[in-house]
Amino acid sequence: MSETTVGRRPAAPADPAAACPIAPVVDIVFSRWTTPILWCLHRFGRQRFVELHRRIPAVTPKVLTQRLRQLERDGLVVRTYHPEVPPRVEYEISDLGLSLAPLFAGLAHWAADNLDRVEDARRAYDATEHRPARRG
Amino acid sequence: MSETTVGRRPAAPADPAAACPIAPVVDIVFSRWTTPILWCLHRFGRQRFVELHRRIPAVTPKVLTQRLRQLERDGLVVRTYHPEVPPRVEYEISDLGLSLAPLFAGLAHWAADNLDRVEDARRAYDATEHRPARRG
DNA sequence: CAGGATCCAAATGGATACTG
DNA sequence: CAGTATCCATTTGGATCCTG
Numbered sequence: 681m682s683e684t685t686v687g688r689r690p691a692a693p694a695d696p697a698a699a700c701p702i703a704p705v706v707d708i709v710f711s712r713w714t715t716p717i718l719w720c721l722h723r724f725g726r727q728r729f730v731e732l733h734r735r736i737p738a739v740t741p742k743v744l745t746q747r748l749r750q751l752e753r754d755g756l757v758v759r760t761y762h763p764e765v766p767p768r769v770e771y772e773i774s775d776l777g778l779s780l781a782p783l784f785a786g787l788a789h790w791a792a793d794n795l796d797r798v799e800d801a802r803r804a805y806d807a808t809e810h811r812p813a814r815r816g
Numbered sequence: 817m818s819e820t821t822v823g824r825r826p827a828a829p830a831d832p833a834a835a836c837p838i839a840p841v842v843d844i845v846f847s848r849w850t851t852p853i854l855w856c857l858h859r860f861g862r863q864r865f866v867e868l869h870r871r872i873p874a875v876t877p878k879v880l881t882q883r884l885r886q887l888e889r890d891g892l893v894v895r896t897y898h899p900e901v902p903p904r905v906e907y908e909i910s911d912l913g914l915s916l917a918p919l920f921a922g923l924a925h926w927a928a929d930n931l932d933r934v935e936d937a938r939r940a941y942d943a944t945e946h947r948p949a950r951r952g
Numbered sequence: 953c954a955g956g957a958t959c960c961a962a963a964t965g966g967a968t969a970c971t972g
Numbered sequence: 973c974a975g976t977a978t979c980c981a982t983t984t985g986g987a988t989c990c991t992g
Contacts, residue, residue: 741954
């Protein structure tokens with residue numbers, strides 16, 4: 681399981697898909713960093729590794745590479761290697777990747793509508809006696 | 817950060833949200849196990865801890881509890897405790913949680929349409945020379 | 953520049969035992 | 973039943989160094 685599962689969910693003992701039809705998609709589309717990467721690629725178009733890294737500084741080059749490989753393998757991103765010196769590699773979103781756009785838009789819409797409700801819920805929850813605990 | 821970040825993404829050094837407007841939602845809705853849990857609650861209605869666990873056997877009670885707490889805190893799930901003997905606790909999806917239904921439907925739809933494209937892409941990718949590597 | 957290789961710290965998740 | 977507490981194995985991501 682060397683390359684196939686890196687960055688993806690740690691290979692659940694049994695598969696969550698049995699209990700949830702959309703689990704596979706979630707695994708593919710919402711693995712760590714994939715959303716920022718896809719969004720950047722969609723928003724700013726084709727770009728080189730460093731540019732992408734500049735937009736998402738929180739991820740290390742190593743991990744960024746891993747995620748890009750994963751996305752490339754899943755057909756959501758296209759990687760183009762230009763054998764020059766210095767080497768130039770460009771990443772762009774694929775048609776398949778683009779087909780996710782409406783979904784992302786839906787997410788963004790839901791966020792705009794309900795994110796503050798979540799925050800309210802959190803405050804309300806934290807205000808009750810369940811609080812951080814740590815005291816028994 | 818004891819209770820706030822458990823099960824959620826490990827507190828990124830800087831926030832990915834800066835590079836992606838939907839990152840917060842992803843964190844809330846697509847944390848590990850949350851999709852199966854929400855889907856089960858939506859599909860089978862209000863149910864007790866054990867029932868839920870029976871539908872999602874792959875998760876351990878400990879983790880299931882953590883995730884349910886998280887969802888409760890975020891206002892996506894409602895927990896009802898009946899102080900009886902033996903104790904009875906019921907979980908159900910909240911209105912806020914229900915508002916995610918269209919999104920989930922969209923996901924399911926995308927999966928139905930494109931999941932095999934992803935599989936194809938994977939096969940194609942694995943068929944090329946990048947393969948598992950491990951040889952230089 | 954674009955990464956691969958290594959080594960290491962942190963964190964999640966599992967197993968088990970115990971409680972109200 | 974519905975958890976909580978503890979201990980431990982695996983995994984993941986970060987730091988650093990190196991190469992074509």
